[in-house]
Amino acid sequence: MTDPTPRDIVLVMTDQQRADLTAREGFPRDCTPTLDSLAAGGRWFDRAYTTTPLCVPARISLLTGRFPSAHGVLGNSGYDDPARGDDLIDVLGAAGFRTALVGKNHSHLTPERLDHWVEFGHFGRVPPSAATGTDREFDDWLRAHPGTTTTPSPFPLEHQLPARIVDEAITWLDTAGPDDRSFLWLSIPEPHVPYQVPEPYFSTYETVPPAATTADALADRDFSWRYAGKLAEQSGEAEPDVLARARANYVGMLRLVDDQLARLVAHLERTGRLATTLFVHLADHGDFAGEYGLMRKGPGLPEVLARIPMVFHGPGIRPDRGPSPAHVSIADILPTICELIGTPVPSGVQGRSLVPLLRDPDQTSDFSSVYVEQGYGAPYREEDLGDRTPGVRRGADGRVAIDTVNEVTQAGVRRMVRSGRWKLLAGAAGTVQLFDLSTDPFELIDLAGRPEHAATCQNLQSELESWLVSRDVRA
CATH class of the missing domain: 3.40.720.10 (Alkaline Phosphatase, subunit A)
Incomplete structure (x- = not known):
């Protein structure tokens, strides 16, 4: 053997x-x-x-x-x-x-x-x-x-x-x-x-x-x-x-x-x-x-x-x-x-x-x-930026170079849980989104507000809470 x-x-x-x-x-x-x-x-x-x-x-x-x-x-x-x-x-x-x-x-x-x-x-x-x-x-x-x-x-x-x-x-x-x-x-x-x-x-x-x-x-x-x-x-x-x-x-x-x-x-x-x-x-x-x-x-x-x-x-x-x-x-x-x-x-x-x-x-x-997590702090609003453009710089030749990982794209705490075909996203200010990955793999149709998916949404929110508590993950 x-x-x-x-x-x-x-x-x-x-x-x-x-x-x-x-x-x-x-x-x-x-x-x-x-x-x-x-x-x-x-x-x-x-x-x-x-x-x-x-x-x-x-x-x-x-x-x-x-x-x-x-x-x-x-x-x-x-x-x-x-x-x-x-x-x-x-x-x-x-x-x-x-x-x-x-x-x-x-x-x-x-x-x-x-x-x-x-x-x-x-x-x-x-x-x-x-x-x-x-x-x-x-x-x-x-x-x-x-x-x-x-x-x-x-x-x-x-x-x-x-x-x-x-x-x-x-x-x-x-x-x-x-x-x-x-x-x-x-x-x-x-x-x-x-x-x-x-x-x-x-x-x-x-x-x-x-x-x-x-x-x-x-x-x-x-x-x-x-x-x-x-x-x-x-x-x-x-x-x-x-x-x-x-x-x-x-x-x-x-x-x-x-x-x-x-x-x-x-x-x-x-x-x-x-x-x-x-x-x-x-x-x-x-x-x-x-x-x-x-x-x-x-x-x-x-x-x-x-x-x-x-x-x-x-x-x-x-x-x-x-x-x-x-x-x-x-x-x-x-x-x-x-x-x-x-x-x-x-x-x-x-x-x-x-x-x-x-x-x-x-x-x-x-x-x-x-379970997956991303971001920190409060999310940006467009009016928060003013004239600033985080993640943009110009090289010596004048070309624009960008960094898509910046203070705007990383702002705001997000959490997700995946179970089977379902994915729940919990965002800032208590926002929740629900996606059926079996029919919507690129997450274009949010089902969280539909009555027929209320139970699924609630179950996944409970699952997310279990992850946060059982592994002492900081919300």
Whole structure:
């Protein structure tokens, strides 16, 4: 019988990857064949969610098993000292694993806490001086092209960040001794903006299925959404040709990343380590990828931002080609790894171990709902801004650059709970929205005020209250 305890753990995190743009979820372009294959041979979840659709707080939730309202980091700054007990690196180090980060950090981790550290950001190596030669030229090119490129990247595949990150990962994994156990956080900073790809990806994915929604949907949403639409117009990202190219580049980036993960998986198999390696893939959050006339992230808790891909493959996992019906969270990763390696879950962890689901596909009890949160303070009104335009700056060349994560799009506390086909959103000032995701996956029709759905709405409000109370989440 195969030992269910993994020898090594490879945790792959992609940045801003939408869950639904995969063939296994019905997307007509085959842009994630490697991950789809791992999912079919392992366990995957189509009701997996981030704790919040923002890089830093979501990554700290991954590492600490806590929701942002508990670890205290609600934005992408001021994250050096979150409220936490032992985190994932503490746990794995104490269990005898050598540890490495290769790729994007954007968390409270620091290099001295791990055995190996090779950091990349969205514009290449960190610090920039760590890159040399053509790699450095490519990183400089990325900094000069922070948005969407409408022509192929002029640098070949081997200089793209996912290729270099996988090269570094393979090199480190191969340094393991015969008795070593290794944990690798392989953190790829794509398909996050800049939206760019080289050939053949640029041409192969030049035409992709269009988004299901348009900017017209913004008219019925709160000011944070409409402000994001305003930024897209100011930057030119809302132009139909630019938006279509950005979406096409995004899908091409998915395939580029997947092809590099294929190299890593092939190397693990060739060296005889795949069978003893727990391979986990997930994203920190999603991307609009053209929905509502937007790219990037920013306002609200829509499915395209809050739902994430999540795949487990390796020893002790009972394969099932179909998705688990369980509702799971990025906060569940730490307690899951703890149970898989036989170590206690640290105090203060709010996530749930997924091991019962990984070992028995029919097990779904205690996973009937999932909770997500976003924002802080009071929401902005249009009249609050005056002449200010948060999230907008002009470069030396006069071009407008935007940041869709700003004081407007993040203002206002929002909470959501998903259970089965239903999703409840609780916003500022007691506002409640109800959506039937089975018929309305892009949340265009609010059912909260309809008498025939009053009981469903009340039940989900009670479920939300249970989440807030049972996990001591601060409302």
